[in-house]
Amino acid sequence: RKHNIDLRGLAHITGGGLLENPPRILPPNLTMELDPSQWEAPPIFPFIQEKGDVPTKEMFRTFNMGIGLVAVIPPHQASEALRILEKKGYRAWEVGKIVKGKREVKVWGVTH
Numbered sequence: 001r002k003h004n005i006d007l008r009g010l011a012h013i014t015g016g017g018l019l020e021n022p023p024r025i026l027p028p029n030l031t032m033e034l035d036p037s038q039w040e041a042p043p044i045f046p047f048i049q050e051k052g053d054v055p056t057k058e059m060f061r062t063f064n065m066g067i068g069l070v071a072v073i074p075p076h077q078a079s080e081a082l083r084i085l086e087k088k089g090y091r092a093w094e095v096g097k098i099v100k101g102k103r104e105v106k107v108w109g110v111t112h
Contacts, residue, residue: 003080003081003084005073005077005080005081005084006073006074006077007071007072007073008072008073008074009025009026009070009071009072010025010069010070010071010072011024011025011069011070011072012068012069013064013067013068013069013070014064016061017059017060017061017062017063017064017065018034018060018061018063018064018065018067018070018105018107019057019060019061019104019105019107019111020061020105021070022070022105023103023104023105025070025072026098026103026104027103028102028103029100029101029102029103030098030099030100030101030103031098031099031100031101031102031103031104031105031106032070032072032096032097032098032104032105032106033096033097033098033099033105033106033107033108034095034096034105034106034107034108035095035096035107035108036065036095036107036108036109036110037108037109038093038094038095038096039065039066039067039093039095040066041065041066042066045059045063045065045066048063056110057107057110057111060107060110060111067095070095072098075097078094082094
């Protein structure tokens with residue numbers, strides 16, 4: 001069944017982590033701002049960071065930090081999209097926003 005969600009982009013978060021994958025779906029004049037307080041990274045990531053003495057920015061550059069896929073949708077449709085995904089058994093969060101800028105990802109408290 002189709003839902004009326006205006007999906008504007010999808011980024012599979014693989015090698016390159018959360019800093020290098022999402023910009024591939026952004027136009028040159030937009031920035032993705034992520035707020036890591038909106039989701040909890042699985043325990044493996046703090047473990048890797050602590051045991052490997054890995055800087056936080058490098059963790060976001062290398063790993064997905066628990067976010068395997070980023071979907072870009074209009075803000076007014078976020079609640080409905082989350083409801084649909086959760087109903088289908090997926091864990092999903094509203095983790096950020098798209099703002100004017102340059103094609104990049106900024107992570108609050110990490111990159112700015």
